[in-house]
Amino acid sequence: MRAGSEPKIPRRRKRQTRSDGERTRAVILKRATALATLYGLEGLTIGRLADLTGLSKSGLFAHFGSKENLQLAIVAEAASCAHQEYTGPASKESTPKEQLWKMCEYFLSFVERKVYPGGCFFTAVAREVHALPDSVRRRVTRYGRGYMRRLAQNAKEAILAGELETALAPEQIAFELHALMIDANTLFIFQEDSAVIDRAWDGIRRLLGDPGRPRGKEKH
Amino acid sequence: MRAGSEPKIPRRRKRQTRSDGERTRAVILKRATALATLYGLEGLTIGRLADLTGLSKSGLFAHFGSKENLQLAIVAEAASCAHQEYTGPASKESTPKEQLWKMCEYFLSFVERKVYPGGCFFTAVAREVHALPDSVRRRVTRYGRGYMRRLAQNAKEAILAGELETALAPEQIAFELHALMIDANTLFIFQEDSAVIDRAWDGIRRLLGDPGRPRGKEKH
């Protein structure tokens, strides 16, 4: 993630076509999102991002029009990545309980594989909400609420389907799963303590009542 | 916390004595620490802090000598506040298990009373560790590890003393208590969801095996 180690976007001799411009934009966004997990949406300046992608500051700026639009595009990219990496694949499971398991498994795998150097994007930028433009703040908090609702909804369906025997309310299960996953994310990234992934699994197994289930290391 | 709503530090006619200077410094530090929980240690600029305290930029700067020293002083102030608010009082309890209860109680009370507008200081600045000077980063991460160790040590002593019957390792109990408290802090501050404090308590009670214990709202 050091500036010098990233390949620059190649200059082309002829005028770029529309699809070239879109490809450039996509490359910028992927790097920007990864970088924002380390330095935040405010700490990621246009100048630094321009250096990192090998464009001039104003050349990069032209792709977005304002820093606020850049931030909104980054949030959208992060949401898309999250859908592709953990929320989406979990939806393909056949039962609510299996979906819940996979939500946890894909999320923790996402963290462990360091898809983003700063771990979960929405956790990383949540701390900045007081400093962000309203539009950006709203989308970040909305995503967080949606994720929590999804966990609770899956837990509720699993209980109703008789798959999950528990004395706890679905919202309680959702909160505790969330706490275990998010704290594992944070401690893994910031204290460089990889044992926390296993500790999170220990708690998840007790919540979902399936202690014999294998950890499941396979990639998806 | 708005700039205009805070009283300025009064100008004095005569040259300030040493104790006046120290009082000014203490006032600056308290406001700076509170502000850092919202905007981070990097987002808190010397200019903004000077406006907020009614000093000139260089007048404020003279108290610390560099931004790094200011950040170190803020971290020390936050650690001192944490000791006074939750870790210290919990140490006065007679048994390890009661200490563990109080660690949770005082921490969640600290969050709920909004002692700092951004909640737990160390959680708030943990996200910035990649952008902070080495000296500052080390002290922040060291504090976090010490807090976790304290939870695990208390859990271990409670188990050895026969106060806490559990199948879990002390480190597992520490991690789960930490996760519940930190996620409650985060959701309380950033999603403005006060139900999470009760959800954290629900999880804590199951971990510490004392479901009949009253919540305990009294201030300390």
Add this chain to the structure above:
DNA sequence: CCTACCGATCGGTAGG
């Protein structure tokens, strides 16, 4: 503790 400054960088613009 102040005024008056420094070079660097911020987000953003003009014009091509």
Add this chain to the structure above:
DNA sequence: CCTACCGATCGGTAGG
């Protein structure tokens, strides 16, 4: 997509 700028603000300094 570029060069060449803009005013504002950054951390920090000189000198009192």
